[in-house]
Amino acid sequence: MERMQGEGELDHLERPSHLTDGERVMIQDSWAKVYENCDDAGVAILIRLFVNFPSSKQYFKHFKHIEEPEELEKSVQLRNHAHRVMNAINKLVKNLDSSDKMASGVRLVARAHALKHKVEPVYFKILSGVILEVLGEAFSDVVTPEVAAAWTKLLANMCCGVTAVYEEVGWNKLSSSTE
Numbered sequence: 001m002e003r004m005q006g007e008g009e010l011d012h013l014e015r016p017s018h019l020t021d022g023e024r025v026m027i028q029d030s031w032a033k034v035y036e037n038c039d040d041a042g043v044a045i046l047i048r049l050f051v052n053f054p055s056s057k058q059y060f061k062h063f064k065h066i067e068e069p070e071e072l073e074k075s076v077q078l079r080n081h082a083h084r085v086m087n088a089i090n091k092l093v094k095n096l097d098s099s100d101k102m103a104s105g106v107r108l109v110a111r112a113h114a115l116k117h118k119v120e121p122v123y124f125k126i127l128s129g130v131i132l133e134v135l136g137e138a139f140s141d142v143v144t145p146e147v148a149a150a151w152t153k154l155l156a157n158m159c160c161g162v163t164a165v166y167e168e169v170g171w172n173k174l175s176s177s178t179e
């Protein structure tokens with residue numbers, strides 16, 4: 001059965017916390033390495049998401065029935081989304097010094113995913129866990145436990161922002177009105 005990681009092990013992602021200057025620098029430095037391999041890293045993250053949490057594919061009409069990672073990797077829709085996710089994270093990292101800019105980026109993404117794509121918010125937590133896992137493996141030389149802890153904080157803050165926007169747009173009412 002699919003393990004809904006976002007609902008248990010990642011509970012620590014539910015509390016927003018302030019990033020220190022040192023944590024910001026660790027995030028920016030490690031991201032520079034990851035972003036050099038933007039497309040490969042993005043695709044690896046999304047493949048891991050869709051293989052380990054197959055229900056997350058339900059929102060993507062072009063590959064929701066594909067199971068083989070080799071086939072998933074060829075999907076243009078998957079590659080486009082990988083690119084968009086990486087660009088959005090890049091913006092977040094560039095704006096680490098401006099909480100207003102960070103909040104408006106998260107807001108834009110969350111509104112579109114709630115209102116247009118109708119993605120359950122738990123998938124943002126699940127994806128955050130997958131990002132941490134893949135970056136820790138693929139960039140183990142730069143993602144030390146300290147760096148991983150800084151990323152955990154950033155992603156937790158993003159998930160909190162997403163949850164707040166979902167509440168604001170009345171997600172519970174929206175999702176139950178279609179039942």
Ligand code: HEM
Pocket residue numbers: 056057059060077080081084085086088089109112113116117119123124127
């Ligand atoms: C860090 C998290 C994420 C970021 C930054 C992100 C970013 C984006 C962006 C920028 C777009 C295109 C613009 C738009 O329509 O809003 C998009 C589209 C989309 N996203 Fe995400 N996304 C994230 C997580 C997710 C998750 C977890 C899911 C579902 C499991 C998802 C499903 C979709 C779908 C179905 C589309 C439309 C795809 C298409 O039309 O081809 N996203 N995303």
